[in-house]
Amino acid sequence: RVPAEVNHAALSSIKQDAKRLARGQTGDGPNTLGVLAALAYPDRVALRRKGDAPRYVMSGGKGAILSESDPLAGERLLVATDLDGDPREARIRQAARLSDSDLRGSFADQIGWHKLCVWSRREGRVLARQQERFGALVLDDRAWSDAPAEDIxxxxxxxxxxxxxxxxxxxxxxxxxxxxxxxxxxxxxxxxxxxxxxxxxxxxxxxxxxxxxxxxxxxxxxxxxxxxxxxxxxxxxxAPAHFTTPLGRKIAIDYSETQPQIALRLQEVFGTTRHPMIAGQPLQITLLSPAQRPVQVTTDLPGFWAGSYADVRKDMRARYPRHPWPEDPTQADPTLRAKPRGT
Incomplete structure (x- = not known):
């Protein structure tokens, strides 16, 4: 392992590749092991992830892990020169240390700032960031405070x-x-x-x-x-949002079930001889007592007046004697009033 033990055959190969890549450069060219390795394997430049374990992400986008006992386990940047080939998270068997300045000096034309707005599923919010990147590596990460509203x-x-x-x-x-x-x-x-x-x-x-x-x-x-x-x-x-009662009150129509429906006081539809239709189907009406308790559910008011109203009237007259309960509700005026006390 590097630096404890150098694989000389691998190092020789790295140097040859680095010399080939650096031929067109001016000056003395690269001369550190990390730079040579990075030039030979630019997709294996690795940045340590957050956390205690020496896990890395490589510039090519793959993950890698280094043994905790390796002398390089605490390094922020390194170059993986030998991997075990695991496609999910390769184990680094040999690596070279790489400084931040060497990375920037060797790949200045490939390092740049990027602005991004992304939805974070984990955090449940939009993240607006400015990131300095080399390949898949995020070298610096800052808040993008003036991100355009359109991007967000x-x-x-x-x-x-x-x-x-x-x-x-x-x-x-x-x-x-x-x-x-x-x-x-x-x-x-x-x-x-x-x-x-x-x-x-x-x-x-x-x-x-x-x-x-x-x-x-x-x-x-x-x-x-x-x-x-x-x-x-x-x-x-x-499909109106409201039903207007014979007294002019507007009641919101509930469309959440299979049939549009409302609830209102029975006496408020006295005189109604045609059942209201909504969206091509009868409006389901829950008729309420003066105490706002359901007494009948109907989609056929004329049928209700001619049928079970008589039994409802008998029960309601006993319970609510101060309220009108006409024998023929089709001829009565709609009302929400009760008789004055003592009458």
Whole structure:
């Protein structure tokens, strides 16, 4: 091993290769073992990884490990002159020490600074860094504090692909409505949205660069921006976000199940003789008592009035005598009022 024991045959080969590579150079040329080895094996220049174990990454991109008992185990830079050939993490059987100045002096034209914005799956955030590299080796690494917003947004797209869309309540409602539309409507399936992120999301990602940011992000403006004015009008007609009751109250329609649905007080739909339709199917209505407890679920109000309403009325009159329970609800006015006490 170097420096305890030199393999003279390997060293001779290294010197011959180094002389061949250095023929076109001016001056005296390289004269240290590390430089000679690096010139002979430029893809085997190795940089020690972080941690206690003497593990290295080589300039060609492969990993290598040195015995902890090797005299070179503490070196930051070295050149692996003999490896055991393991494709995953080769064991270094012989190496030469290489100084930082020798590396820079010998490969100045191959060392440069690179700027990068990347999504870190391990850290769950966008990393914006400036790195000085020689091949796969990162010789210096610094924060890139003024990275352009466009670069950060592009990197964040990889985070979105990993995390999924994660829509909030309003965005989830919009998606459920949009997915009820036909083939002529823009595709809002999750697969399509993730496949086309570059087309609709980057311009909305200002300030978003971590998992926490994405969880708090309001996806709705970016989604609705995909619609033309005509598309938005068509959506509001076919799958409205709210149902307007006979009293003018707006109730959000729940599209999360197989059928659009709402819940409201039974007396608020007195006088309704045609069941409301949403997105081409009956709206599922949960009718509530004055105490806001479900008393009936129906997709056919006229059928309910003509059928089981009589039994419901009998029960409700006993429980809530101050509230109106007309015999013919189709002729009654909708109300949320109760009779004054004492009447």
């Amino acid at each position: 947004a592009q990197a964040m797209l990889d985070g979105v692909r990993q995390l999924g869309l994660m829509p909030g309540k309003a965005a989830a409602l919009f998606l459920a409505r949009a997915r009820l539309m036909g083939d002529d409507f823009p595709d809002f399936s999750e697969d399509h949205l993730l496949e086309t992120l570059e087309d609709w999301l980057p311009g909305h990602l200002a300030g978003v660069r971590s998992t926490a940011d994405w969880k708090a992000f309001d996806l709705l403006p970016a989604l609705t921006a995909r619609l033309s004015w005509d598309d938005q009008q068509a959506l509001d007609r076919a």
